[in-house]
Amino acid sequence: MITINNLSFAYKKQKPLFNELSLNERTGQIIGLLGKNGAGKTTLLQLISGLLTPKSGQIDINGLNPINHAPVLLEQIYFVPEEFIMPSVKMHSYVNGYASFYPRFDKALFNELIKQFELDENKNLSKMSHGQKKKFRIAFALASKCQLIVLDEPTNGLDIPSKAIFRQMVAGALEDDQTVIISTHQVKDVETLIDKILLIDNGQIIFDESIINLSERYNFKIVSHLPEHTLYSELNPMGYKVLTPSDGETSEVDIELLFNAINDGVKFNNEKPNHE
Known part of the structure; x- marks a missing residue:
């Protein structure tokens, strides 16, 4: 599913963040990506999702390089960043416009998820609170049924009941061929979900265990x-x-x-x- 060989990356005028990092992950897991502030968790997620280009090394997602942005791969990946801006459109309009990019999108599942999150599909996305926007993005991600779902600090901005619903959603909505990577500092929020732990430090994976x-x-x-x-x-x-x-x-x-x-x-x- 995810293969990384000798990955190196650095932001301009900064020391290398990753130096020959390697990783090999099979499909069908919920992976917890942990690390201190500044360890590079978000950067690694962006590299895996094709949003950043490595200095050297190779990243393969199902045998394809994400930096090439091949449509056949883009329809398999959904990335929910920690911070984002939503367009000024109603929820149902957004879904009608973007769901078609994901061939396995499950509209019935989406409707069930927003119902659990108590979201109004007629509400303008830009006028929602940060927590409501986060719930919408999580619901859309799970309903996309993408083979790789990447969640960066997904529980930030969620209240306590919504965190419980999030755990139930992730546990109940995944297929055997899906992989989820969750990067978080709020480990108690996802402790019961995670199948495997990756800990990143000083540009390397220093802990990798189920x-x-x-x-x-x-x-x-x-x-x-x-x-x-x-x-x-x-x-x-x-x-x-x-x-x-x-x-x-x-x-x-x-x-x-x-x-x-x-x-x-x-x-x-x-x-x-x-x-x-």
């Missing part, structure tokens, strides 16, 4: 006293949030704790533990 593997290899829990083999811990009103090697039971992954542990220098073993 949630299933993490849940089998490590425990994420709250305890009153630090266990002997604690890999990382944080003070918590109830005691300590800790990351420890697995004791044989699967654990729900705390992505925020994991992120902080990686940034603190904790090294993770890629081999599954043997509990025999």
Whole structure:
């Protein structure tokens, strides 16, 4: 689905943001792209979507280079940026004008999604609040049924009920041949959705692991006293949030704790533990 080989990129008069970055992702996943501010998450999403041109290296989406803007590839990608401007048209007019660019667009699904988001299709898009515009773009993206949907900080601007609806929508609206990349700082908003975590730092992918593997290899829990083999811990009103090697039971992954542990220098073993 997504293949990146030796990607290098730099903005003018700035040091390289990426230097020979490589990545290979199969289809049918919800990928969480994490990193500190300035790590290049949005830039990487724009490169994958064909909005920026790499200095060197190759990006392939289903075997095609996104920078060539081939219609057969453009109809497979939908990118929702963190900030955007909507035209001064009613929602239904926008959908009637743009849905035809996406051959798999599901109008019935779109109508169901805007109903869940409590959006009025007769309202002018430019007069909506930022949160309403974001909900519309998310609904359109999911209804497009594109094979690659890219969401940059999708929950920014959404209220608490809308964040819950967003999670339900993404979990229920995807087909097996679709891949979603979500870049976010609000990891609690998407924690239950993500199948895989990518962490970017200093121009490289420094962590690449599935949630299933993490849940089998490590425990994420709250305890009153630090266990002997604690890999990382944080003070918590109830005691300590800790990351420890697995004791044989699967654990729900705390992505925020994991992120902080990686940034603190904790090294993770890629081999599954043997509990025999």
